[in-house]
Amino acid sequence: MSKFVIVYLSTSGNTKMMAEAIAEGARSRGLDADAISFYDVDVDTLKNADAVGLGCSTFWYKMHDAMERFLDKLSKEHLEGKVGVSFGSYGWSGEAPVQIATRMREMGMHVLDPVLRIMYTPNEKDLEECKRLGKDVAMELKKHKPSEMAVT
Ligand SMILES: Cc1cc2nc3c(=O)[nH]c(=O)nc-3n(C[C@H](O)[C@H](O)[C@H](O)COP(=O)(O)O)c2cc1C
Numbered sequence: 195m196s197k198f199v200i201v202y203l204s205t206s207g208n209t210k211m212m213a214e215a216i217a218e219g220a221r222s223r224g225l226d227a228d229a230i231s232f233y234d235v236d237v238d239t240l241k242n243a244d245a246v247g248l249g250c251s252t253f254w255y256k257m258h259d260a261m262e263r264f265l266d267k268l269s270k271e272h273l274e275g276k277v278g279v280s281f282g283s284y285g286w287s288g289e290a291p292v293q294i295a296t297r298m299r300e301m302g303m304h305v306l307d308p309v310l311r312i313m314y315t316p317n318e319k320d321l322e323e324c325k326r327l328g329k330d331v332a333m334e335l336k337k338h339k340p341s342e343m344a345v346t
Pocket of ligand 1: 203204205206207208209210251252253254255256264283284286287288289301313314332
């Protein structure tokens with residue numbers, strides 16, 4: 195069974211809402227998907243996943259330092275070829291998701307567009323966009339491992 199792990203670092207819950215909606219969208223297309231707090235995840239969980247989502251809000255024009263250190267650790271592993279998505283809530287400049295997508299691509303991951311940025315708390319329409327991205331991940335994996343997923 196293909197697995198999609200979506201990791202989020204969120205200070206007030208906005209990026210977390212995005213992560214949960216991405217997971218919901220993926221599950222609605224038959225993919226086994228979990229949104230997990232950055233603080234509860236280890237590198238092995240991501241190594242064992244077929245698709246990886248990484249989300250972080252923007253603070254002081256960049257991703258949080260803890261996410262940067264996590265990416266440093268991930269870049270020592272072999273994650274090339276995995277499907278990826280990057281996302282995050284922001285207030286006015288929104289650099290973090292773009293920086294994360296760049297790092298994921300440097301690791302050889304196949305990062306889907308859009309790199310999803312939502313201003314402050316996601317509204318219903320924003321959450322639909324997040325779900326759409328989750329569905330896109332499911333479709334992408336289905337292209338490669340169609341027999342392992344429920345067809346919906
Ligand atoms: C101290 C502080 C610094 C921030 N710096 C930025 C910034 O440089 N650029 C930006 O777009 N948003 C900035 N924001 C806004 C946050 O990214 C925004 O509130 C976001 O919704 C937080 O999402 P989260 O709850 O997932 O952490 C900042 C917020 C705080 C409290």
